[in-house]
Amino acid sequence: MRFSASSCRRCADICPHRAVSLDGILSINPNHCTGCLLCTAECPVGALEQSKDFSVCLAQVSRVPEPILGCIRSSDSSHATLACLGGLSEEHLVALCHSGSGKLTLNLTACSDCPNGTMIPQLQHRLDVLAEAGLSGGSGHVVVVESAEGLRFRDETVNRRSFFKSLRNSLFLSAAVVLSSTSESSERRTAYGGKRLPVRRELLSGARKSMSQEQAARVERRFDSCISFDENCTGCQGCVAICPTGALQTGLSDKAPTFDQTLCTGCRLCGDFCLDGALRISAGETRDGAD
Known part of the structure; x- marks a missing residue:
């Protein structure tokens, strides 16, 4: 159920086909939706998410030198796939960079007639924003190709030993996905019901662990918010x-x-809900409040 006083309209505003409606409840018109997944990339709370487990995609990408x-x-011309890269x-993207x-x-070569x-x-x-924030480098970098010529x-063929190693890693990954879906870290039970981070924020948290202190600080400035009362x-x-x-x-x-x-995604629901206007929400600040 959508909070009626919420000011968030990111999914509806980003949809190029006007398929998302926020009239009382969030609904998607299947006759207008083309599955571009732009709405899933915008929703700050994970109410809309991709159906495919992205950790599997990350594992496939990490096994290839230049995926x-x-x-x-x-x-047919990709090492890993998603339903649509609009998601x-x-x-x-930060997780992919690391x-x-x-x-x-x-690979956007199929987009011209889609x-x-x-x-x-x-x-x-999004790529330009990350580049400006110094976050598109990481341990690799991302390029966009729209023509088959480019x-x-x-x-990537593998030998027998590599094949079984890859198979073993895939089995371990599948088990980890099942376990993580039922772990307390993915959903915290409280007196107010279940609380959970969107999948993409969990991916970002995982990527931070392998970052330098400087890179982690850049992520904090770009993605974190501060709340004071x-x-x-x-x-x-x-x-x-x-x-x-x-x-x-x-x-x-x-x-x-x-x-x-x-744990904050900057959705601003708390500010919309507070009748006393007692919350101050600041985006792009570090924990000590310094930009």
Whole structure:
């Protein structure tokens, strides 16, 4: 159920086909939706997400020195595929940048005659934003190829030993996916119900672990938000209840809630919900409040 006073319209605003409706509840018109997945890349709370497990895609990409990631229409010339690359959020792209040692190519050669080709400017914009923030380098870099002439695909054949090693890793990965789907870290039960991070934020958290201190600070400035409370806060804990990720947690009696910056996605539901206007939400700040 959608909070009626929420000011968030990211999914509806990004949809090029006007398939998303926010009239009371979130709904998608199947007659208009083409499956470009732009809405999933914009939703800050994970109400809309890709159906394919992205960790599998990351594993496939990491096994190839210079992998090519494409959509299901370009599977013959890609090492890994997603339904549509329009679903690659900034967080997904950062995770991809830190998944391997070589250049990653985004295969858009099938987009010219696809109704989802309208997502290309948005995808390029996300890459430009990350480049400006110094986050597109990582241990590899991402390039976009739209013409077949510019694509250098090589099918990566493996020997017997490599094949069984890859098979073993895939089995371990499948088991990890099953276990993670039921772990407490993926969904935290509270007095206000289940709280969980969107998948792409979990991917970003995983990527941070392999980053240098400088890179992690850049991620923090780009993706993290800070929440503070002024004297108007009555300690009603309403913001704790509305927070979908558990970033806000119950504090002491008659005191403001506690805040975990690592769990905040900047959705601003807490600010929309607070009747006293006691919350200050600041994007792009580090934990000590310095830009």
